[in-house]
Amino acid sequence: MTQSQTQRFSFSLEATDGKARSGRISTPRGEIRTPAFMPVGTAATVKAMMPESVAATGADILLGNTYHLMLRPTAERIAALGGLHKFMNWDKPILTDSGGFQVMSLAGLRKLSEEGVRFASHVDGSKHMLSPERSMEIQKLLGSDIVMAFDECPALPATEAEVAKSMQLSMRWAQRSRDAFGDRPGHALFGIQQGGVTQDLRAQSAEALRAIEFDGYAVGGLAVGEGQEAMFGVLDYAPDMLPVQKPRYLMGVGKPDDIVGAVKRGIDMMDCVLPSRSGRTAQGWTRRGQVNLRNARHQDDPRPLDADCTCPCCAKYSRAYLHHVFRAKEMIGGMLLTWHNLHYFQELMAGMRAAIASGTFDTWEAAFQIEFASGDI
Ligand SMILES: CNc1nc2c(CCNCC3CCCCC3)c3nc(N)[nH]c(=O)c3cc2[nH]1
Numbered sequence: 385m386t387q388s389q390t391q392r393f394s395f396s397l398e399a400t401d402g403k404a405r406s407g408r409i410s411t412p413r414g415e416i417r418t419p420a421f422m423p424v425g426t427a428a429t430v431k432a433m434m435p436e437s438v439a440a441t442g443a444d445i446l447l448g449n450t451y452h453l454m455l456r457p458t459a460e461r462i463a464a465l466g467g468l469h470k471f472m473n474w475d476k477p478i479l480t481d482s483g484g485f486q487v488m489s490l491a492g493l494r495k496l497s498e499e500g501v502r503f504a505s506h507v508d509g510s511k512h513m514l515s516p517e518r519s520m521e522i523q524k525l526l527g528s529d530i531v532m533a534f535d536e537c538p539a540l541p542a543t544e545a546e547v548a549k550s551m552q553l554s555m556r557w558a559q560r561s562r563d564a565f566g567d568r569p570g571h572a573l574f575g576i577q578q579g580g581v582t583q584d585l586r587a588q589s590a591e592a593l594r595a596i597e598f599d600g601y602a603v604g605g606l607a608v609g610e611g612q613e614a615m616f617g618v619l620d621y622a623p624d625m626l627p628v629q630k631p632r633y634l635m636g637v638g639k640p641d642d643i644v645g646a647v648k649r650g651i652d653m654m655d656c657v658l659p660s661r662s663g664r665t666a667q668g669w670t671r672r673g674q675v676n677l678r679n680a681r682h683q684d685d686p687r688p689l690d691a692d693c694t695c696p697c698c699a700k701y702s703r704a705y706l707h708h709v710f711r712a713k714e715m716i717g718g719m720l721l722t723w724h725n726l727h728y729f730q731e732l733m734a735g736m737r738a739a740i741a742s743g744t745f746d747t748w749e750a751a752f753q754i755e756f757a758s759g760d761i
C-alpha cells in the first residue's frame with residue numbers, strides 16, 4: 385500500500401466560501417477532489433473515451449450503473465472476471481447508482497411494491513427484480529467504492545401526497561439498504577434525500593436518513609423537469625438539512641450553469657450524461673456557452689473550438705475539421721468532442737475548487753456568468 389493510500393473512506397472539508405465548500409474524499413482507490421464532477425460510464429465505458437483519456441481530463445471518479453450492468457453482462461459475470469474496475473480498466477474510485485431511477489426511465493412492464501420493482505429488461509424483455517437487498521448485492525458484486533441506497537424517484541407531475549408516499553417508501557428502502565450493506569470498511573454507502581420541491585418533506589427525509597447514518601448524502605428527486613429556478617429553490621435549503629461534515633451529492637446535474645449554482649449552494653459532487661452525450665451529438669460546451677459544430681458557419685473556420693482550451697481537440701483540430709467529421713458521421717467527431725467537453729467540465733470544477741480555496745468564489749462566479757452568457761463563441 386503506497387503512503388497516500390488509505391483503507392478507510394473519509395471526507396475532509398478544506399475550505400468554505402459562503403455556502404460553497406472544497407475538500408477531498410479519501411478512498412482505498414484514491415482521492416476525490418471536491419467539488420467533483422463525475423463522468424458517466426453507463427455500460428462499463430464512458431462512451432467514445434478510453435479510460436486513460438477520462439483520467440487525463442482530470443476525473444477522479446466515474447459512475448457505473450447497476451441497472452445496465454445487471455442486465456448485460458450481469459453483475460455475477462463481472463464479479464467472476466475480477467470486478468468492474470478490472471473489467472473496464474479503471475483503477476480509481478467508482479460510484480454506482482442503485483438502479484431504481486434507471487428502471488423507471490428505461491425498463492418496460494414495471495411493477496412497484498413494498499418489496500421493490502419488478503420489470504422487463506429494455507435489452508431483451510427478460511424479467512428482473514430490484515430491491516434494496518438485490519441492489520446492494522449487485523453493487524457489491526461490481527465492487528464499486530461508493531454505493532447508492534435503493535430509492536424511488538417520483539416522476540413529475542406528482543401531487544404532494546404522491547411525493548410524500550414515495551419519499552416514505554424510499555426511507556424504508558434506505559433502512560433496508562443500510563441493513564443489507566453491512567459493515568464494509570473502505571466502501572461507502574450514501575443515502576438519497578427525496579421529498580420533491582416541498583421543504584417539509586425534504587426535512588422529514590433528511591431526518592430519516594440522518595437517523596440511519598450514511599457515509600454521504602445525495603439530494604435526489606431533482607433534475608427531473610422541474611427547471612433550474614425550482615431546483616435552485618430546493619438547493620437553497622436542502623443541503624443544509626444534511627450533515628455538514630459528510631459529502632453532498634446532487635444527482636443528475638447538469639449544464640455548466642446548473643453545476644456552478646449547485647456548488648454555490650453547498651453541493652460537493654455531481655454526475656451528468658450531458659458532456660458525453662453532447663460530445664456524440666456535435667454539441668460543444670465552452671466557457672462562452674454551447675456550440676453546435678454541425679452548423680455550416682464552421683465549415684471554413686480554421687480556429688479551434690476554444691483557443692483558450694488545453695485539450696487535445698482544441699490543441700490540434702479546427703472547427704472546420706470537427707464540422708466535416710460530424711457531417712460525415714465519422715467516429716472521431718464524437719471522440720474529440722467528448723474529450724473536449726469532459727475536459728471543460730473538469731476545468732470548471734478545478735476553477736471552482738481554486739476559487740473556494742482562495743475565498744474568491746463570488747468573483748469567479750460573476751466572471752463565469754458573464755462569459756458563459758456571452759454566447760460569442
Ligand atoms: C438527470 N436527472 C436526474 N438523474 C437522477 C438520478 C440518476 C443519476 N445518474 C446516474 C447515472 C445515469 C446514467 C447511467 C449511470 C448512472 C437519480 N438516481 C437516483 N438513485 N435517485 C434519484 O432521485 C435520481 C434523480 C436524478 N435526476
Ligand SMILES: [Zn+2]
Pocket residue numbers: 689690693694695696697698699724727
Ligand atoms: Zn478543448
